[in-house]
Amino acid sequence: MADVLGKLKGAILEFDEDAALEAAKEAVAEGVDPVKAIGALAEGLNELGEAFEKMEVFLPEIMLASDAFKAALEILEPELKKTHKEGEKAIPVVIGTIQGDVHQVGKDMVATFLTTAGFDVHDLGVDVAPSRFLEEAKKIDAKIIAVAALMSTTRPVQKDLIDFLEAKGVRDNYIVLVGGGVVTQEWADEIKADGYGQDAIATVEIAKKLLHVA
Amino acid sequence: MGKTTKERVLGALRGEKEGIAAISVCQYATYELMEKTGAYWPEAHYEAEPMAKLAAGGATVIGLGAVRVPYCQTVEAEIYGAKIKDGGKTHIPSIAEHPYKIGDEPEIPEDFVNKGRIPAVLEAIRILKRDVGDKAVVMGSIVGPFSVAANLVGISALLKASLKKPDSIVPYIEAATETAIQYAEAVIEAGADALVIEDMMASLDMISPRTYRALAAPYEQRVIAALGKRIPVIVHICGKLDQVMLDIAATGADAISVESAVDIPAARKKFDEAGVKTPIIGAVHPIKALLEGTPEDVAAAVRKSAEDGAALISPDCAVAPNTPLKQLIAMVEATEQL
Ligand code: B12
Ligand SMILES: [Zn+2]
Numbered sequence: 104m105a106d107v108l109g110k111l112k113g114a115i116l117e118f119d120e121d122a123a124l125e126a127a128k129e130a131v132a133e134g135v136d137p138v139k140a141i142g143a144l145a146e147g148l149n150e151l152g153e154a155f156e157k158m159e160v161f162l163p164e165i166m167l168a169s170d171a172f173k174a175a176l177e178i179l180e181p182e183l184k185k186t187h188k189e190g191e192k193a194i195p196v197v198i199g200t201i202q203g204d205v206h207q208v209g210k211d212m213v214a215t216f217l218t219t220a221g222f223d224v225h226d227l228g229v230d231v232a233p234s235r236f237l238e239e240a241k242k243i244d245a246k247i248i249a250v251a252a253l254m255s256t257t258r259p260v261q262k263d264l265i266d267f268l269e270a271k272g273v274r275d276n277y278i279v280l281v282g283g284g285v286v287t288q289e290w291a292d293e294i295k296a297d298g299y300g301q302d303a304i305a306t307v308e309i310a311k312k313l314l315h316v317a
Numbered sequence: 318m319g320k321t322t323k324e325r326v327l328g329a330l331r332g333e334k335e336g337i338a339a340i341s342v343c344q345y346a347t348y349e350l351m352e353k354t355g356a357y358w359p360e361a362h363y364e365a366e367p368m369a370k371l372a373a374g375g376a377t378v379i380g381l382g383a384v385r386v387p388y389c390q391t392v393e394a395e396i397y398g399a400k401i402k403d404g405g406k407t408h409i410p411s412i413a414e415h416p417y418k419i420g421d422e423p424e425i426p427e428d429f430v431n432k433g434r435i436p437a438v439l440e441a442i443r444i445l446k447r448d449v450g451d452k453a454v455v456m457g458s459i460v461g462p463f464s465v466a467a468n469l470v471g472i473s474a475l476l477k478a479s480l481k482k483p484d485s486i487v488p489y490i491e492a493a494t495e496t497a498i499q500y501a502e503a504v505i506e507a508g509a510d511a512l513v514i515e516d517m518m519a520s521l522d523m524i525s526p527r528t529y530r531a532l533a534a535p536y537e538q539r540v541i542a543a544l545g546k547r548i549p550v551i552v553h554i555c556g557k558l559d560q561v562m563l564d565i566a567a568t569g570a571d572a573i574s575v576e577s578a579v580d581i582p583a584a585r586k587k588f589d590e591a592g593v594k595t596p597i598i599g600a601v602h603p604i605k606a607l608l609e610g611t612p613e614d615v616a617a618a619v620r621k622s623a624e625d626g627a628a629l630i631s632p633d634c635a636v637a638p639n640t641p642l643k644q645l646i647a648m649v650e651a652t653e654q655l
Pocket of ligand 1: 152162190203204205206207208209210212213249250251252253254256265280281283285299300301302303304306389390391409410411412472473517518520522555556602633636637
């Protein structure tokens with residue numbers, strides 16, 4: 104089993120989707136605990152994420168590794184559902200890039216890292232209207248709404264989202280995390296977001312901190 | 318200082334120490350500049366007259382030592398067949414649909430420089446030469462081959478392929494090099510004093526130094542070499558660049574425009590050790606200093622850039638259109654006081 108776990112992690116470190124798929128199938132065939140298997144994948148991605156911050160690996164590696172991660176996850180998730188008991192339900196998160204903004208790469212990275220950390224991430228994609236965030240958050244009973252903005256012209260729409268939640272009287276039901284290139288801690292404070300994620304790893308930490316898990 | 322702003326800009330681009338001046342290598346149109354000049358987006362993206370009128374405000378209203386067109390980075394991709402989403406009055410046009418999927422054979426559009434918005438850009442350059450050419454350097458701005466390729470197939474697809482199947486994206490970069498040379502030739506013919514190559518995707522935020530050396534630098538170099546030093550060429554690349562500054566200089570660029578993410582003193586030191594004289598342009602942060610800062614923050618950023626060894630002062634990158642004019646004017650004034 105250690106061998107399969109090593110293969111899973113290695114496939115991520117090599118950002119090799121085919122290898123990740125194969126290792127995931129092997130894990131299922133051998134009856135490896137899917138939580139452990141996903142943990143091995145996450146370990147690989149986190150290591151890459153740290154190397155990315157040190158500029159030892161670059162964005163293409165992260166993108167391919169994320170693809171590999173998602174592919175393997177698709178194989179492992181059904182197993183997870185079989186073995187998982189109620190009460191251990193992953194915390195639902197809605198994520199998206201705000202209306203008017205189509206930058207996707209950083210938001211995807213955050214979504215992947217939240218998934219690796221065990222969150223149940225619902226990605227609405229890019230150019231997402233405030234009302235759409237709320238609609239989905241209600242539907243899945245989300246605890247966190249995470250919103251990206253990459254441009255000075257779309258950053259104000261993050262505030263619109265918070266005002267919208269306020270106006271609907273549901274602001275306190277959600278932890279709102281903001282991030283993306285132009286977003287700063289000051290901006291997050293100014294619009295009364297609950298947290299700011301400088302990068303994907305920091306976002307996972309702040310999410311956990313605000314939820315008082317780990 | 319004696320010399321006019323324009324002389325100082327041209328001097329700096331020739332590597333002479335004529336004194337420092339403020340320019341904006343990337344787009345500087347703001348909503349207030351539109352009010353002042355009476356030329357607005359979206360027309361200024363498509364028609365020569367308003368395009369030139371808005372750009373001229375860079376010199377007449379802000380006091381920049383150089384003016385430039387166009388305002389967005391989608392001109393080339395549109396001619397290759399990309400679907401463009403208009404940005405209306407407030408945004409710049411962006412790409413709604415990429416014309417190619419990796420594997421398709423890229424087709425170089427015939428008669429490239431007479432297509433799409435290029436004729437408007439060229440006409441705007443002529444108008445700018447006529448109207449403000451005496452006081453400002455007129456710059457035409459084109460997109461670097463690697464970044465055009467990103468617009469042709471989509472950045473995600475390009476980046477992933479750059480790692481595993483670099484050969485599969487070379488044809489797009491080759492085609493984009495071909496059309497970049499044609500476009501740059503036409504910009505020179507229209508009378509521009511300088512050329513900007515914006516290669517925003519060739520950043521270490523996006524690719525590794527190895528990929529920059531293999532898939533971006535050689536093509537920037539080919540465009541620059543083809544122009545044979547007729548006008549100075551500024552290469553602008555966004556974001557982090559520390560590990561490739563010498564490689565950018567080796568493309569033959571007459572100047573390198575960088576963001577404040579770049580360690581300019583370290584680059585200057587490396588350049589000195591290697592006997593490289595290429596001037597570096599920068600680096601006033603468009604959000605922290607220009608958009609959100611005070612005029613004093615802007616002045617501090619100007620002074621820091623000058624101390625760091627910048628030969629010309631410029632915002633890091635594109636100016637956000639909601640930036641107050643007084644902030645840009647503060648950048649010019651602080652530069653004049655150096
Ligand atoms: C790639 C890119 C594009 C691609 C996007 C492709 C895609 N599918 O995503 C394309 C070519 C489509 C594009 C288009 C445009 N872009 Co663009 N783009 C970039 C670029 C070069 C990189 C962005 C990126 O992916 N970075 C890599 C990721 C990993 O970093 P990141 O996004 O910052 O994410 C990290 C953190 O911010 C954080 N994070 C991200 N999301 C979230 C979300 C949450 C909730 C949290 C907590 C944290 C978090 O974690 C991530 C991982 O560490 C930036 C410049 C730059 N260097 O940042 C410009 C940039 C963002 N773009 C810019 C502009 C102006 C545009 C266009 C208007 C240009 C045009 N005319 O085409 C259009 C806009 C289209 C639109 N309507 O949105 C400007 C914005 C200027 C400003 N400050 O307002 C920038 C800054 C470039 C510049 N300097 O001018 N762009
Ligand atoms: Zn830039």
